[in-house]
Amino acid sequence: xxxxxxxxxxxxxxxxxxxxxxxxxxxxxxxxxxxxxxxxxxxxxxxxxxxxxxxxxxxxxxxxxxxxxxxxxxxxxxxxxxxxxxxxxxxxxxxxxxxxxxxxxxxxxxxxxxxxxxxxxxxxxxxxxxxxxxxxxxxxxxxxxxxxxxxxxxxxxxxxxxxxxxxxxxxxxxxxxxxxxxxxxxxxxxxxxxxxxxxxxxxxxxxxxxxxxxxxxxxxxxxxxxxxxxxxxxxxxxxxxxxxxxxxxxxxxxxxxxxxxxxxxxxxxxxxxxx
Amino acid sequence: xxxxxxxxxxxxxxxxxxxxxxxxxxxxxxxxxxxxxxxxxxxxxxxxxxxxxxxxxxxxxxxxxxxxxxxxxxxxxxxxxxxxxxxxxxxxxxxxxxxxxxxxxxxxxxxxxxxxxxxxxxxxxxxxxxxxxxxxxxxxxxxxxxxxxxxxxxxxxxxxxxxxxxxxxxxxxxxxxxxxxxxxxxxxxxxxxxxxxxxxxxxxxxxxxxxxxxxxxxxxxxxxxxxxxxxxxxxxxxxxxxxxxxxxxxxxxxxxxxxxxxxxxxxxxxxxxxxxxxxxxxxxx
Numbered sequence: 001x002x003x004x005x006x007x008x009x010x011x012x013x014x015x016x017x018x019x020x021x022x023x024x025x026x027x028x029x030x031x032x033x034x035x036x037x038x039x040x041x042x043x044x045x046x047x048x049x050x051x052x053x054x055x056x057x058x059x060x061x062x063x064x065x066x067x068x069x070x071x072x073x074x075x076x077x078x079x080x081x082x083x084x085x086x087x088x089x090x091x092x093x094x095x096x097x098x099x100x101x102x103x104x105x106x107x108x109x110x111x112x113x114x115x116x117x118x119x120x121x122x123x124x125x126x127x128x129x130x131x132x133x134x135x136x137x138x139x140x141x142x143x144x145x146x147x148x149x150x151x152x153x154x155x156x157x158x159x160x161x162x163x164x165x166x167x168x169x170x171x172x173x174x175x176x177x178x179x180x181x182x183x184x185x186x187x188x189x190x191x192x193x194x195x196x197x198x199x200x201x202x203x204x205x206x207x208x209x210x211x212x213x214x215x216x217x218x219x220x221x222x223x224x225x226x227x228x229x230x231x232x233x234x235x236x237x238x239x240x241x242x243x244x245x246x247x248x249x250x251x252x253x254x255x256x257x258x259x260x261x262x263x264x265x266x267x268x269x270x271x272x273x274x275x
Numbered sequence: 276x277x278x279x280x281x282x283x284x285x286x287x288x289x290x291x292x293x294x295x296x297x298x299x300x301x302x303x304x305x306x307x308x309x310x311x312x313x314x315x316x317x318x319x320x321x322x323x324x325x326x327x328x329x330x331x332x333x334x335x336x337x338x339x340x341x342x343x344x345x346x347x348x349x350x351x352x353x354x355x356x357x358x359x360x361x362x363x364x365x366x367x368x369x370x371x372x373x374x375x376x377x378x379x380x381x382x383x384x385x386x387x388x389x390x391x392x393x394x395x396x397x398x399x400x401x402x403x404x405x406x407x408x409x410x411x412x413x414x415x416x417x418x419x420x421x422x423x424x425x426x427x428x429x430x431x432x433x434x435x436x437x438x439x440x441x442x443x444x445x446x447x448x449x450x451x452x453x454x455x456x457x458x459x460x461x462x463x464x465x466x467x468x469x470x471x472x473x474x475x476x477x478x479x480x481x482x483x484x485x486x487x488x489x490x491x492x493x494x495x496x497x498x499x500x501x502x503x504x505x506x507x508x509x510x511x512x513x514x515x516x517x518x519x520x521x522x523x524x525x526x527x528x529x530x531x532x533x534x535x536x537x538x539x540x541x542x543x544x545x546x547x548x549x550x551x552x553x554x555x556x557x558x559x560x
Contacts, residue, residue: 052366054400140385148383151343151455152397153372159400
């Protein structure tokens, strides 16, 4: 009798487990589908908007570029500089074991341009703009501003999403390039002091080492990061339910998902392109 | 050739009864698995003020969302200004929307724009008017709602009543054929609420719009309505004029009008199940 009951309990527990796994798998697929639909919708409105007399406003794109890009310059510069110096410190410490400190420039150049520049910029933009997008759209949704747009015959994707997406697409690679330059320069200052190398020699070595492919590797990643940040921020905003608490949750979720997506994409990109 | 032209004409002809601007037939809606509207059919006539009333949870806000074409029905048909919402093309849908105006419960003004910019937004998006003309039109509409001179303020600088009036100014800026009000009196003191009722009547007189108001305020409904639709638990209890509803013999309607709660007989077994949560488990199983 006891064994039959134990069996029943085990069966129920495993059924519940598989039920939960199944539900989360379906949920994840649904979410991926939503991102796909949102991207498709954005491209549709960008291309077809003028035909439907609903063009994407250039002023809105500039306004997003200002918010996403220009206002992020100080923090991206500061963080990229810090990372550059940190790379120089760690690189010199590691290479000293082999007595090859002078080769640190290679490590700094590749790491900064191929990896840290795009990643740090992506994470900062995700923290600043991904969360801001989610909070802005979430607040608009709960205060019925999105409904108001729809009733006025203004498509919310065209009016709110496409400018943010374009703003990200233009400004994230631009910020990445800026971060690369600042990071390399800051590392050069440290290397110059630590190894007694002139800045001119450091710049010469860096230019010799880096190819256009290296630069494009980093900038290519930043384009993917830009799409991810915009879509995750926007979709989390649109999915807000339940007032102010919902907005808070969506904002947190957007940042966590953005950063996770960037890191995983970064790894996959490196795996596919670098080997 | 002539037959083809006639067929084309027939297809384009509005499938709506002349004199009606909105027709709803057999609308059934769900929120998840919960049924919200049960087979609702409704006509809204051109130029009338139709008030949709009902208590909390009666389905009136849901019905309004369908009337404003914010939701697409999966069951039944909705025809707005001659367009069947189920089959309308994207282009016609956007053109139709330009003929609708909505004053939302909380105003739904864009917080990042000034009052004037909020009102000019539909003009900016749908017309080729120059900025100066748009500003003049915005001021005209603000004048109509007694908010002249407030165009440069941000929505956060306005009171509740002013926000609602600014929302009305934005809703009427494109001279819509149908104007919707969602709970216009909610959160307002009786004086401001009465002024808003007067504004609704003035708008109908001055602009000849069809106005649909969703409210649970009886006084306001009796003051402005040409016809009233009363909803209760997803069903239409009554449709008719103010006089007809006042003299209606139904006890349920009179209870709602006189704010009397209905006597509910409690089944002890059902009550016990609700307390122990067994009814929920049963529904989920």
